[in-house]
Each structure stands twice: as structure tokens, then as C-alpha cells.
Amino acid sequence: MTPVTAQIPADWPATEERARAVQDGLRARVVLDETGPPPGTGTVTGVDVAYDDERDVVAAAAVTLDAATLAVLAEATAVGRISFPYVPGLLAFREIPTVLAALDALPCPPGLVVCDGYGRAHPRRFGLASHLGVLTGLPTIGVAKNPFTFAHDDPDAARGSTSPLLDGAEEVGRAVRTREAVKPVFVSVGHRVSLDNACAHTLALAPGFRLPETTRRADALCRAALRAAAYPA
């Protein structure tokens, strides 16, 4: 598949201070009072990004699955220049331009978008999944592989067990055990989806592996796109 080329917007923040100001300005647009589409119906779209910092190349993939069968319905990739350094709390500024280009290149409208990383469980309540949701208007959730800002207890060993990610008494996300006795994933709301529903989607998308099928497919695809872009045939 031929990747599209992503452009970095002219007004993209160049400093950490300005990036944090963008997050503070957009945070109020997050919609938290919708439940979102039920698991197992319609489509779900996974997005992921791979980098070659040496060559200043970034590749993103968007993969749409049938939510009931998890069959791949559509794929798209985009490549571009790296738009921001990795700074914990500012991941969105590194990933979003290329992810948006990949989503735009899909032949069909995306379904609920599953991001690699956090949404609301973020130092300023505005992680990658929240940001992508606000910019696209799509329902989004974040499923991260590692803990970030908030403390949590280890969920019970059974698949489906959860434990809250707590900011004081407030539950901002959940550690979700998708495979028995295997390290949990960390789920938080992005935009227009409830936490209960985000966790239900995560379990429905991960019947056999720790990570949701959406992120597994998107991860494999963006890595292939990066290789193709960094080492042309």
C-alpha cells in the first residue's frame, strides 16, 4: 500500500511550553458524557506510529476491523517528518500529524479509534487519545502498555479483572487484565466513550493476546511502512 505524505501544520507548537498551552486550551472540548458505540458492533480502528529518529522519518498506520469478527476491513499508512521530540506528557505532538494523515487516507470512515497510550489518565487530563478525539470528533480510547502517571493495584490474575488508576479518589482509568496472569494493559477514556465501555471494548478486542487486535495490526503495519520508507526497494 502506498503511504500518503503527512505535513506538519504551520502552527504546530515548537516548544514544550507552547504544547502544554495547546493542551490546556483544548481540554475543555473533550466530551465525557457519552457512552460510545457498544463493543462487537460496527467497526473499530487502531492507530500506531513507528519512528526512525536517525533519518527523521515517522510512519503511521490506521487499520479498521469488523468489531464482531475482528477481520481487517481497511488499512492506510502515512509517512512524514518527526514533528516533536518525545516528552512524557506531550506524546500527542509527536504522533498526531502522521496519524491524522493515515486516518484521512482510509477508504471508509473510521470507527471507534483505539490509541496506543493514554487519554484522560494524563498529567493535564489530555493525553493522545483525548487530543485525537477532539481533533477528529471521533470516539476514542487509549490503551497503554505501561503505567504512567497514576498509582494502581495489580488486578486479580483472571482475564477481565481490573483495578482503578486513581488520582486521589477519582478514577481516571483502569488496569485491565486481558490475559490470565499476564501484565495488564492500562485503559483510559479519550473522547465520547465511557470508561466502562472503553474497558469492554479492550477486552472484546483482545480475545487471544494481551494487546487489542487493533493495535497489533496497526503496529505491524506502521513498522512495515517505516521500513519501506527508510529503506526504499
Next chain:
DNA sequence: GCGACAG
């Protein structure tokens, strides 16, 4: 001040 820190 020091360490920790999604990808």
C-alpha cells in the same frame, strides 16, 4: 533538588 516518566 532528585527521580520518574505513555511512545
Next chain:
DNA sequence: ATCTTGTCGC
């Protein structure tokens, strides 16, 4: 994220 071999297990 990415650098990297073999190896244990289904």
C-alpha cells in the same frame, strides 16, 4: 519508541 540472540513453551 528502538537497539538485539537465543530460548522456553504452546
